[in-house]
Amino acid sequence: MIILECFINNFHPLSEQSYQKVLSLAKLLKFSNKDILTKYGETPKNLFILKRGVVRSYYTDNNGKEYIRSLFTTFSASGSLGALITNKPSELTYDCLTDCELYAINYKELKKLALQDKDVSYMYANALESIFLIFESRLYDLSVLNATERYLKLKTQIPEIENIIPQYHIASYLNISAVQLSRIRKEIYSK
CATH class of the missing domain: 1.10.10 (Arc Repressor Mutant, subunit A)
Structure with missing residues (x-):
């Protein structure tokens, strides 16, 4: 749980009470290499925080060629955030490139908690800003x-x-x- 606590506090330090609320939403799961976290066309439920391993997100074109959009490693969040926010099917597939341990957090429950708890709300907003900056950097890299x-x-x-x-x-x-x-x-x- 230390990685989860450090990950969360990296965005906003939570009170012990708020941390326990978030912790109650998290389940530590183990996945093997090539296990799928979210399939293209599936409406996901969970956001993942990597304790160990590497996860990728990728598109597949009409010819079956894969294009990796993101790589996620230890101490990062993974999951089809766009699909989670819109509650629509994912346009990407997320799978494990190595054996992984991930904390799965039900996104709807986390969002509900953020509406009820100011500390969690700050943490959530800061995490979204961080994700935006990561994607902005990735677009810059590919463009420049x-x-x-x-x-x-x-x-x-x-x-x-x-x-x-x-x-x-x-x-x-x-x-x-x-x-x-x-x-x-x-x-x-x-x-």
């Missing part, structure tokens, strides 16, 4: 940074990424081909 810069930034964020998930997932996240990623890595490591 070249492939090598995106790879180096990812390596800064997740130094051991190449030992954790397959290269083709890394390439998909960077929006490049596996061959291009191989060339980038060869050029960087030959220096």
